[in-house]
Structures are given as structure tokens and as C-alpha cells.
Amino acid sequence: MADSGADVIGASNFAGSTMSLSFTAIPQTYQTIRVVANFLTDPTAAASYGTQGMFMRMNGESGSAYYNAYLAEQGGAWISNTGTQDNTLGTYGWLGNIDGDIGTVSSHNPFIVDIINYAADEPTTWQGVGGRALSSGYSGDFRILSGGVAQPGGSWGVSSIEFYAGNVNLDSNSRVTLIGLKGS
Amino acid sequence: MAVYEFVGAGTVSGSTTNLVSFTSISTSDDWKTFQLFGSLSLQDTSAATTQSLYIQLNSTSANYYIAGFVSSGSALSTGVWRMGGYSQTSFDAQSSIQANQHWTDTGGDWVNGRGTTSWTFPMAGAATRKVAGGLTMSGAPRNTSAGGFDSSTGASDNTDALTTVNVKCGYTQYFGDGSHFELYAIKDTNA
Numbered sequence: 001m002a003d004s005g006a007d008v009i010g011a012s013n014f015a016g017s018t019m020s021l022s023f024t025a026i027p028q029t030y031q032t033i034r035v036v037a038n039f040l041t042d043p044t045a046a047a048s049y050g051t052q053g054m055f056m057r058m059n060g061e062s063g064s065a066y067y068n069a070y071l072a073e074q075g076g077a078w079i080s081n082t083g084t085q086d087n088t089l090g091t092y093g094w095l096g097n098i099d100g101d102i103g104t105v106s107s108h109n110p111f112i113v114d115i116i117n118y119a120a121d122e123p124t125t126w127q128g129v130g131g132r133a134l135s136s137g138y139s140g141d142f143r144i145l146s147g148g149v150a151q152p153g154g155s156w157g158v159s160s161i162e163f164y165a166g167n168v169n170l171d172s173n174s175r176v177t178l179i180g181l182k183g184s
Numbered sequence: 185m186a187v188y189e190f191v192g193a194g195t196v197s198g199s200t201t202n203l204v205s206f207t208s209i210s211t212s213d214d215w216k217t218f219q220l221f222g223s224l225s226l227q228d229t230s231a232a233t234t235q236s237l238y239i240q241l242n243s244t245s246a247n248y249y250i251a252g253f254v255s256s257g258s259a260l261s262t263g264v265w266r267m268g269g270y271s272q273t274s275f276d277a278q279s280s281i282q283a284n285q286h287w288t289d290t291g292g293d294w295v296n297g298r299g300t301t302s303w304t305f306p307m308a309g310a311a312t313r314k315v316a317g318g319l320t321m322s323g324a325p326r327n328t329s330a331g332g333f334d335s336s337t338g339a340s341d342n343t344d345a346l347t348t349v350n351v352k353c354g355y356t357q358y359f360g361d362g363s364h365f366e367l368y369a370i371k372d373t374n375a
Contacts, residue, residue, distance in 0.1 A: 125223045
């Protein structure tokens, strides 16, 4: 009887409503990490921020080491300006748009992202899908995304991942699960 | 007991191959749906600019049918197009046409890009027509120009239970050092 090919290696919410959530001490014993997340915005700050970004960083790297490519629609149309497909030399991995804290209802923003061969001493790449729904006054959007991060500092292997939002807290009903896909 | 199991993985070294194969896949483990993940770079050996990443199941080289959309990485008004075809020789990650050109295998060099690919083959372990469905994607972010992206679905006429998966790139390219592919299987029962 075979063992499961997948384990949960981390799961958490944004306790107390914060902008950032980090997973540290990620084991280096899997092949791929699948991130399954639903980010729920907290509208109680009432600062009237509109659309915000959802980001991730690896190994605490905050330099211009990230490369992103994505294809997105909003409200039934391709988001058509140059640059929305491509965000080169970024200081973060770009997951996509989420709602800000405008309105009175939490916005649901689900993402599924696969970080492939994350433990290798190679530039790390990922791809996934994401979007936002139950939006308060905005059209929903959807994107497929791909990105990568170089190996600043030489030897590399992703041991920590931070997920964070711009200008909006994420409430404690948010959930992020990291699933490790085994290599044996 | 597991419904999601590891089948195999391969990491390329030496940059002399344009083919990674998973062979002798068991047909007795009740594996039905398969998932393939890849993180790769390509080393170009010519000035060719139209290369793709290909998947062949059971080494069948005819009667694949695909459809999807592709971002070539330029402005969306001109850079997104749809594809659809028939009687191809493989499942085809079309974003690579633009994104893979002139990739190198230098590990941290993003000038020429590095890509991901993932494929889901529902029920390929059963005696059914082969389908690439749901989330078949290939992405290639770069740091010198916009990266490419595609998402597609497809089918082939082969109806044998899956025993071989071939991942190929163009004949004028090799997979770069460190290119990595892994294959998983999902059962359709808990037994």
C-alpha cells in the first residue's frame, strides 16, 4: 500500500486581521508546494482603499529579483494595458488583485499556486490561478499567473514564504494551506 | 492507502536531451488521473524562434486535438490569440513559441527566461480517450521583455491505459541543466 503522495506542511489564517502571513522552516523534502488560499479582506478599517495587490515573497527576499507573467480579465474583458501581463524586475511575486477595504462585506479572493521543485538550488518558478469574487462594487476578475525568483545570495531552496496584501488587512476567516507533493 | 501518489520525477543534467520520458507506468495501481509538473529552461542550438513544449501519451504521435488561448507577452490588444486544431502530433504548450526562444541553461540567468508547465490528464489510466483538461498551462517569465503564457485543453484518440508520458522540446533545443519534471497519479476511489 503506497503512502500518500501529498502532505499538509502548513496551514494558517490571518489571526487578528493583519496584512501579512509567513510560513517559515518549510521542509526541503518535497518536490512541489501547492498553495491553496482564500484571502478574505477586512473592510472595517473603512479607509476606502479600492483594488489592492496580493503578493508573496520567498526567503525574505525583497530585492528586484522577481519576474511575473500573467493573463487577466476583469468584468468580462481582457485587462488590456501593456504591463498587466508582465511585471519585470519586481520586488515580489505578484498573485493578483484583491479588493481593498471599501464596502462593508469581506471580499473572497481564492488562489491556487504550484511552486515547482522549490527545494532545488535553482531559480524557483511557480504558476497558478486566482481571482476575486463577492466584490463590493467592483467587477470580479480572474487570472492565470506564472512567476519566478532568482537566487539572490547564491545557494537557494525556498524555506520561507510570506503572503501579504497592500493597504488592506486580511481577516481571520482567511485560510492558507501549503501542501507538499512528495518525491518518493 | 492513498488517493494521490507519486509516480516519478526526472531532473535533467548535461543539457543534451530534448526528451524526458516516464515509462512503464503501472496499470495495476488503480491510477486514473495523472498530473505532470515541470520547471524548466531550454538551451537553444539555433536561431529558430518557433519552438514549443510537447506532451505525448503512450508515445502516440498522431490524432491530438487542442484548443486554448495564448499570451505572447506583448500588449493584450495584439498579443492574445486563440488556437484550435486537429490531427496534431502531440499536446502542445503554445506559449513556448515566443517564450522559449533563446533560453539558456545558466542557472540564475533570467535574460532568456525560465518556465513552468503543468498538465492534468483526467482518467488517462482508464481505457478511455486521452484528455488534457482543466489546467494545462505553460508560463515563461523573463526579465528583458514580457513573458508568455498559455492555457489549453485537448484530446487524443488513443484509448489505452497510460503507460508512457513523453515531454519534448523542439529539435533545435535541449532542456537546460536543472530542468525538472514530476508525475503524480490520482485514484478515483479510496480503495
